Amino acid sequence: MIGLYSPGHSLLHRAPTLLKLAVLSAGVLWVGILGEPWQLLVALGIIAGLYPVAGVPPRAAWQQIGPILWILLIAVPIQALLSGWVPAALMAGRLLAAVALAALFTLTTTVTAVLEGFQRLLRPFDRWVDADRVGLLVAITLRCIPLVAEIVTEVLEARRARGTQGSLLALAVPVVVRSLYAADAIGEALVARGLDD
Amino acid sequence: MTARTLTVRDLAQIAIFAALIAALGVPGPLSLGVIAVPITLQTLGVMLAGAVLGARKGFFAVLLFLALTAAGLPLLAGGRGGLAWFTTSPSAGYLYGWLLGVLVIGYLTSRLLPKYPFWPALGATVLGGIVMIYAIGVPVTAFTLHLPIWGALVDASKFLPGDAIKAVVTVLVARQVHRAYPGLIPRRRAVTASSATSTPTSTATPTPARASDE
Amino acid sequence: MSTIVFDGVSHSFGDRSVLRDLSLTLTERRIGIVGANGSGKSTLVRLINGLITPDAGTVTVDGLLVAKNAREVRHRVGFIFTNPDNQIVMPTVEEDVAFSLRKRGLGAAEIAGRTQAALDRFGLSAHAAHPAHRLSGGQKQLLALAAVLVGEPQVVVADEPTTLLDARNSRRIADLFRAMTQQVIVVTHQLDLLEDFDRVICIEDGTVVADGAPAVAIDAYRALLA
Numbered sequence: 029m030i031g032l033y034s035p036g037h038s039l040l041h042r043a044p045t046l047l048k049l050a051v052l053s054a055g056v057l058w059v060g061i062l063g064e065p066w067q068l069l070v071a072l073g074i075i076a077g078l079y080p081v082a083g084v085p086p087r088a089a090w091q092q093i094g095p096i097l098w099i100l101l102i103a104v105p106i107q108a109l110l111s112g113w114v115p116a117a118l119m120a121g122r123l124l125a126a127v128a129l130a131a132l133f134t135l136t137t138t139v140t141a142v143l144e145g146f147q148r149l150l151r152p153f154d155r156w157v158d159a160d161r162v163g164l165l166v167a168i169t170l171r172c173i174p175l176v177a178e179i180v181t182e183v184l185e186a187r188r189a190r191g192t193q194g195s196l197l198a199l200a201v202p203v204v205v206r207s208l209y210a211a212d213a214i215g216e217a218l219v220a221r222g223l224d225d
Numbered sequence: 226m227t228a229r230t231l232t233v234r235d236l237a238q239i240a241i242f243a244a245l246i247a248a249l250g251v252p253g254p255l256s257l258g259v260i261a262v263p264i265t266l267q268t269l270g271v272m273l274a275g276a277v278l279g280a281r282k283g284f285f286a287v288l289l290f291l292a293l294t295a296a297g298l299p300l301l302a303g304g305r306g307g308l309a310w311f312t313t314s315p316s317a318g319y320l321y322g323w324l325l326g327v328l329v330i331g332y333l334t335s336r337l338l339p340k341y342p343f344w345p346a347l348g349a350t351v352l353g354g355i356v357m358i359y360a361i362g363v364p365v366t367a368f369t370l371h372l373p374i375w376g377a378l379v380d381a382s383k384f385l386p387g388d389a390i391k392a393v394v395t396v397l398v399a400r401q402v403h404r405a406y407p408g409l410i411p412r413r414r415a416v417t418a419s420s421a422t423s424t425p426t427s428t429a430t431p432t433p434a435r436a437s438d439e
Numbered sequence: 440m441s442t443i444v445f446d447g448v449s450h451s452f453g454d455r456s457v458l459r460d461l462s463l464t465l466t467e468r469r470i471g472i473v474g475a476n477g478s479g480k481s482t483l484v485r486l487i488n489g490l491i492t493p494d495a496g497t498v499t500v501d502g503l504l505v506a507k508n509a510r511e512v513r514h515r516v517g518f519i520f521t522n523p524d525n526q527i528v529m530p531t532v533e534e535d536v537a538f539s540l541r542k543r544g545l546g547a548a549e550i551a552g553r554t555q556a557a558l559d560r561f562g563l564s565a566h567a568a569h570p571a572h573r574l575s576g577g578q579k580q581l582l583a584l585a586a587v588l589v590g591e592p593q594v595v596v597a598d599e600p601t602t603l604l605d606a607r608n609s610r611r612i613a614d615l616f617r618a619m620t621q622q623v624i625v626v627t628h629q630l631d632l633l634e635d636f637d638r639v640i641c642i643e644d645g646t647v648v649a650d651g652a653p654a655v656a657i658d659a660y661r662a663l664l665a
């Protein structure tokens with residue numbers, strides 16, 4: 029379960045997940061209320077400085093932050109036309125800072141740690157939510173992803189073998205039906221292996 | 226997830242559909258013929274979850290998928306993932322819209338079964354899978370990018386043709402699936418009846434329609 | 440060895456009658472079940488651990504009524520499916536083996552120890568932390584076996600465990616079944632697998648048509664196919 033995590037031992041990597049989450053939320057709020065361009069520049073500088081501290085490779089960072097730049101490429105001119113360049117720049121800066129903060133969290137926290145964090149957050153609600161069962165469901169889903177990906181690939185290949193390019197429908201029906209059969213088989217295996225609660 | 230009301234079979238279906246939404250993101254955004262705008266198949270997965278599994282199981286499948294993505298797995302089309310997509314991204318609203326959309330499709334579908342007539346089903350799927358999702362997605366985009374609503378709406382409209390195709394496909398698929406595989410969405414009345422009788426016998430897995438080639 | 444008793448068992452799916460008034464007592468160490476496609480073999484063995492509850496009649500394992508004591512029975516009876524892909528329920532190899540030990544009141548160290556031992560026994564230790572879906576077909580079936588045997592069942596039921604494997608892997612699985620100390624009940628279309636079994640049962644259209652030493656029952660089955 030590596031995901032987007034970028035392995036490392038920095039302070040950011042070692043900080044408790046929920047603390048990081050709290051700081052992240054506070055950071056996003058703080059960036060959101062900054063009204064002066066220079067304040068925002070400082071904030072952006074601090075956040076950018078955190079990346080080398082965390083030892084995140086530039087490529088991994090770019091993968092996270094790149095997509096937002098494309099959106100800004102469209103949004104900033106529109107915003108500038110509507111209300112001027114300064115508000116447009118402020119908006120872009122805030123958004124960039126917030127995305128970079130959130131990405132930093134994702135890059136320095138393992139999926140397992142985040143899921144444990146989620147479970148901890150769920151604990152006050154354990155009258156309604158069975159955290160153990162949620163964990164189980166997460167694990168089964170992770171197992172099912174390659175299984176379903178394989179079903180999709182096989183259906184695509186079968187289609188190609190028959191030379192029928194076919195419609196989306198000809199792809200979706202067998203994929204859904206075979207996925208449902210797989211669900212039945214997995215359900216049966218779970219029962220056979222002792223999950224009957 | 227009130228543990229007692231979901232059978233093991235329900236759990237497996239939820240997990241498989243969460244995985245299906247993820248698997249539909251693997252090809253990445255793709256262009257469909259005439260439409261120049263890249264579309265992702267993941268919203269098709271969301272619509273299918275509602276139309277095939279119903280509101281409850283479909284909702285959990287989408288929620289599970291989103292939770293795994295938020296936790297940092299690169300499951301969104303194009304290998305994206307992480308908390309940013311749920312908090313600060315201008316498109317974050319659409320992801321929350323999925324949750325509302327799947328509920329609406331699932332609920333309306335359960336009322337349309339077992340007949341599942343085409344036009345009402347398409348109406349239900351469009352309402353849940355497009356109107357509801359945009360209803361949350363568009364204002365969030367407008368808010369984060371400081372755009373007027375109409376601006377965000379114009380921006381979103383480029384996805385409309387793709388989403389319309391997906392809604393049609395969803396209805397056609399769900400029709401065939403419900404015929405081949407009845408009982409996926411419990412009827413309202415039947416829910417209370419079966420949960421009352423089936424609690425003592427803890428095994429709920431025997432399958433009404435197993436593939437004979439298994 | 441355990442005693443498994445089918446008493447007047449009938450079962451249908453919809454209006455298709457799959458098992459008809461079937462009575463059997465299974466006590467032998469190694470039992471094979473053969474029969475044509477659709478004859479009811481899978482349905483029959485699924486009754487043993489309560490994956491299917493019969494419409495009529497009863498199934499007991501060591502006197503325990505399966506329909507009433509499913510949990511208890513499933514601890515005693517391990518089940519191997521044809522397609523290991525569907526049997527593996529956890530993302531990584533070791534997690535999948537450990538899954539069989541949950542809710543048995545074992546400590547974490549005990550679970551880790553037993554899991555490690557089971558992986559060693561089936562030559563999978565090198566893959567412990569790998570994603571299960573990366574294993575080869577043969578390794579996946581080995582993992583399925585490891586995950587069942589780690590629970591120390593008294594009976595192992597296998598429904599066509601070698602059907603999806605190549606010749607070498609299916610021989611390997613067959614050898615493992617031969618070496619098992621547990622009572623073993625195997626459904627298969629690979630008749631050579633059953634040559635040294637203690638008893639072979641031939642099912643046709645939901646009833647037992649031959650039952651006895653492998654040579655006798657397999658001959659009867661071949662005659663039926665001819």
Ligand SMILES: Nc1ncnc2c1ncn2[C@@H]1O[C@H](COP(=O)(O)OP(=O)(O)OP(=O)(O)O)[C@@H](O)[C@H]1O
Pocket residue numbers: 431432433434435437439452453455457474475476477478479480481482483
């Ligand atoms: N869940 C089910 N729903 C409906 N019909 C079923 C179900 N399971 C099995 N059947 C039907 O019951 C009959 C017996 O099936 P079963 O799987 O027991 O046969 P089998 O002897 O194992 O065959 P094979 O050698 O092909 O595995 C078949 O006609 C099959 O289609």
Ligand SMILES: [Mg+2]
Pocket residue numbers: 439480481482598
């Ligand atoms: Mg069979």
